[in-house]
Amino acid sequence: MKRRHFLKNAALSGAGVAVGSTLLSCADNDKKVETSVATPTPNSKASLPLVIATWHVKEATAKAWEVLQAGGNALDAVEQGCMVEEANEKGQSVGKGGLPDRDGHVTLDACIMDKHGNCGSVVFLENIVHAVSVARKVMEDTPHVMLAGKGAEQFALEQGFKKENLLTEASKKAWEEWKVNSEYKPIINIENHDTIGMLAIDKNGDISGACTTSGLAYKMHGRVGDSPIIGSGLFVDNEIGACVATGLGEEVVKTVGSFLVVELMRQGKTPQEACEEAISRIVNKPNSNYKDFQVGYIAVNKQGETGSYSIHQWFSMTKYQDGVNEQIQSDFFNKS
Numbered sequence: 001m002k003r004r005h006f007l008k009n010a011a012l013s014g015a016g017v018a019v020g021s022t023l024l025s026c027a028d029n030d031k032k033v034e035t036s037v038a039t040p041t042p043n044s045k046a047s048l049p050l051v052i053a054t055w056h057v058k059e060a061t062a063k064a065w066e067v068l069q070a071g072g073n074a075l076d077a078v079e080q081g082c083m084v085e086e087a088n089e090k091g092q093s094v095g096k097g098g099l100p101d102r103d104g105h106v107t108l109d110a111c112i113m114d115k116h117g118n119c120g121s122v123v124f125l126e127n128i129v130h131a132v133s134v135a136r137k138v139m140e141d142t143p144h145v146m147l148a149g150k151g152a153e154q155f156a157l158e159q160g161f162k163k164e165n166l167l168t169e170a171s172k173k174a175w176e177e178w179k180v181n182s183e184y185k186p187i188i189n190i191e192n193h194d195t196i197g198m199l200a201i202d203k204n205g206d207i208s209g210a211c212t213t214s215g216l217a218y219k220m221h222g223r224v225g226d227s228p229i230i231g232s233g234l235f236v237d238n239e240i241g242a243c244v245a246t247g248l249g250e251e252v253v254k255t256v257g258s259f260l261v262v263e264l265m266r267q268g269k270t271p272q273e274a275c276e277e278a279i280s281r282i283v284n285k286p287n288s289n290y291k292d293f294q295v296g297y298i299a300v301n302k303q304g305e306t307g308s309y310s311i312h313q314w315f316s317m318t319k320y321q322d323g324v325n326e327q328i329q330s331d332f333f334n335k336s
Helices: 003-009 058-069 074-086 131-141 149-158 169-179 249-255 257-266 271-283
Strands: 050-054 108-113 119-125 146-148 195-201 207-213 234-237 241-247 295-301 306-310 316-321 324-329
Touching (some): 050 058, 050 306, 058 316, 074 108, 074 131, 119 149, 131 207
Antiparallel strands (some): 241 295
């Protein structure tokens, strides 16, 4: 099931589902965490290279696989894979054609992280289609990790990116229809977006990841979710593995989920076990209203084992490995 169809069909607790990204509870910060690196059991079935991504994005994973098969590295693969979705005007959740905020502005968030732990991010970026590529330029060509708003746009233009109106006629029409009965406050319902997050391991065994989104549809002007936040929307540790999140971004930021998943793998959990534990941290928080929002994680470890898990049904992962590009439905917590 495509992510947009999931949003339209999965109304939960009378409120619907918001999709963005979530992670670990601050209440757990006082717990001791082992810092030693556990040695996972090698998975004889795992083979490299490997690409995984959130949701049903076979064209994006195919592009990343093409890069890897041609001898490219994992960083190039995740960037070019994410660019496919950023240029997909019909997707309405990433890049050009993304649904706007409440004031009619399409604003983008993205980040990227390489095998060395270097990272770059852009938030609240307008008028540039390929936010993930701007994030990579921030990582490689500046002393900073994150640029925002007009500063990020100015930097992109200086780097040769083309200025372009991202609001397509289809997204403008959807926004105008939403305004008829809109309320100017955050509402968790079907009028929402999510993210494409992608992780890759190249033939050398090196891991990189990227995450890009146009954010929550009809959000308040200036809102930023988890997707461009290193440790929340994305985290890569080339010694251990990587994770990327999708779902309601506010919840992901609160729990620093992608970092949590990688640290759980460091302690010896499989990617699947780590994703499940990270979701449990969300749903077991006091007064959690998890029935009203979705969060999903995908993860990979250094051995090429993968995992995915979400709060509610219909989250999926696209996986390209051994020449097979397939969509895999995620297991989920809320089976009631």
